[in-house]
Amino acid sequence: MKNNLVQFKQIPAFTDNYLWVLEQNQQAWVVDPGDADPIIAFFEAQSITLKGILITHHHQDHIGGVVKLQEWAKNNGQVGYRTVGPLHPQITMLDQVLHQDDEVDIFPAVKLRVFEVPGHTLTHIAYYLPSGPHNLIPRLYCGDTLFAAGCGRLFEGSAEQMYHSLAYFKDLPDETLVCCAHEYTLSNLKFAGFVDSQNKDLLDWTLKAQQLRTSNQPTVPTTIGLEKKVNPFLRCDSESILQSAQLHAEKILPSPIEVLATIRLMKDSFK
Numbered sequence: 001m002k003n004n005l006v007q008f009k010q011i012p013a014f015t016d017n018y019l020w021v022l023e024q025n026q027q028a029w030v031v032d033p034g035d036a037d038p039i040i041a042f043f044e045a046q047s048i049t050l051k052g053i054l055i056t057h058h059h060q061d062h063i064g065g066v067v068k069l070q071e072w073a074k075n076n077g078q079v080g081y082r083t084v085g086p087l088h089p090q091i092t093m094l095d096q097v098l099h100q101d102d103e104v105d106i107f108p109a110v111k112l113r114v115f116e117v118p119g120h121t122l123t124h125i126a127y128y129l130p131s132g133p134h135n136l137i138p139r140l141y142c143g144d145t146l147f148a149a150g151c152g153r154l155f156e157g158s159a160e161q162m163y164h165s166l167a168y169f170k171d172l173p174d175e176t177l178v179c180c181a182h183e184y185t186l187s188n189l190k191f192a193g194f195v196d197s198q199n200k201d202l203l204d205w206t207l208k209a210q211q212l213r214t215s216n217q218p219t220v221p222t223t224i225g226l227e228k229k230v231n232p233f234l235r236c237d238s239e240s241i242l243q244s245a246q247l248h249a250e251k252i253l254p255s256p257i258e259v260l261a262t263i264r265l266m267k268d269s270f271k
């Protein structure tokens, strides 16, 4: 017998991407299908039809499979699926452009809330599943904005924009699952350990994450509660990150935004 539970899956793609699937009653939404093939294989194996596609930003490893997935659904007689995402000239396949505080009805009584989170790109958005009568654990689909123990590179936006985007995430409930788009955790933890070397929670999580990767297990999703303890980009107001950033910049950094700008630059060249 089928049930009404929403199921969550993460499907690996390329070398280190995760494609996230939200499914109920054999109908599914996909977040950022950079590659359609693993999604189609999964859908065909499970007899799932496409309900919709959620795009966070325009980078190819996030949108590269959108057209192929839409065509697969169409060629299989599926109807009614929708593709939603942010405004960007390279995202041409949308049924609806999303903005701050928009809501996406993904299943009966299950809605995602949209945050505009510029920084990695200027029109990057994130999708948040708040708690509610559905009793699902809150989830954040944050694309390339927040990673486990890291944040996205500033390709288009400023450190100030990234700071405010990450501030949205910090305010979410601690139990919120952080469904980021890449398995970058170990290299992020190496840098985090460099700028926050006395952080016991960080040391503990590094050991755990190493064990997970050694046995080929994903380290994500993590939680907002954990990220607040170990992620240097969410801890720019902490004394330890401030000291590390000032040591590197060789000057006083009067605001957490300047701390973030400094450690983001450090991370860009960190080996």
Ligand SMILES: [Zn+2]
Pocket (backbone or CB within 6 Å): 057, 059, 120, 144
């Ligand atoms: Zn990206």
